[in-house]
Amino acid sequence: MKDLTNVTAKKHSLVCLLEKIYNYTILIRGWYNFLRETLFMENNMEGNNKPAVSLISKPENMLKTIYTACRTCYSADSPINIYNNTDDNEKMLKLIERVISSGHFSTIEHIQVSFAISNVSRACTHQLVRHRHMSFSQKSQRYVKEKGQFDYIIPPTIEKNEELKAKFIDFMEEISNKYQEFVEAGIPAEDARFVLPNATASSMVASLNLRELIHLANLRLCTRAQYEIRTLVKLMCDELIKEEPWLKPYLVPKCERLGYCDEDKSCGRKGKLEL
Numbered sequence: 001m002k003d004l005t006n007v008t009a010k011k012h013s014l015v016c017l018l019e020k021i022y023n024y025t026i027l028i029r030g031w032y033n034f035l036r037e038t039l040f041m042e043n044n045m046e047g048n049n050k051p052a053v054s055l056i057s058k059p060e061n062m063l064k065t066i067y068t069a070c071r072t073c074y075s076a077d078s079p080i081n082i083y084n085n086t087d088d089n090e091k092m093l094k095l096i097e098r099v100i101s102s103g104h105f106s107t108i109e110h111i112q113v114s115f116a117i118s119n120v121s122r123a124c125t126h127q128l129v130r131h132r133h134m135s136f137s138q139k140s141q142r143y144v145k146e147k148g149q150f151d152y153i154i155p156p157t158i159e160k161n162e163e164l165k166a167k168f169i170d171f172m173e174e175i176s177n178k179y180q181e182f183v184e185a186g187i188p189a190e191d192a193r194f195v196l197p198n199a200t201a202s203s204m205v206a207s208l209n210l211r212e213l214i215h216l217a218n219l220r221l222c223t224r225a226q227y228e229i230r231t232l233v234k235l236m237c238d239e240l241i242k243e244e245p246w247l248k249p250y251l252v253p254k255c256e257r258l259g260y261c262d263e264d265k266s267c268g269r270k271g272k273l274e275l
Helices: 002-039 062-072 079-084 089-101 122-128 162-184 189-195 210-220 227-243 254-258
Strands: 052-057 112-121 134-138 201-209
Touching (some): 062 079, 062 089, 112 122, 112 227, 122 227, 162 189, 210 227
Antiparallel strands (some): 112 201
């Protein structure tokens, strides 16, 4: 019986050791991916391929507005008195962090921001519009005819390969010629657009509340997110952080806030939650 117990204990120790080795392997791979994608910019989007983002609208007193919403929930005082009698940034930030950490996210839904976005592919905007708590006004391919060579985005992996890049450009020119041929033959733009590729550059105005922006950042800043939308969301976050630096700790991949990865397929940058 004692021998059986020893064998079981050894098996358990071996399993624990293998699990640790596996977890360390995943962690190393995660940091490798993180460094490759961020510091070394393996999929970096440069020049004509990089999205252009400008913050065009936000509340003037964002921090104070959120604090007022948070404090109103726990105070007998009126919201306007709270708003008018609060100027202590440190005090406001402490309460906001406590409320957000508790999951009381409705308090940050009062903040609406808008971005002007251009030079992004249709492949990218198709991903962005899946976020349902956002409002979009996008350049229409039905009403806006492409004149001459349409603008397009070249993926970084193709950009780095001169031979394939040349073929890609030739193919875009071929598509453009066919599009123009259809339009000149009297085909409506709404039908001629069917030949346009996912690479076609687009532009839009996108608006969302702060809760949704934090959610967007939590998902799309992950190193496993597709590089173009990750670049776009990073630029959106950077634009807002310039105006509101206190938001920086919130506009991060969710593993940074959680301290662990809750995805089934982890990049390995953060370990899994151990129960």
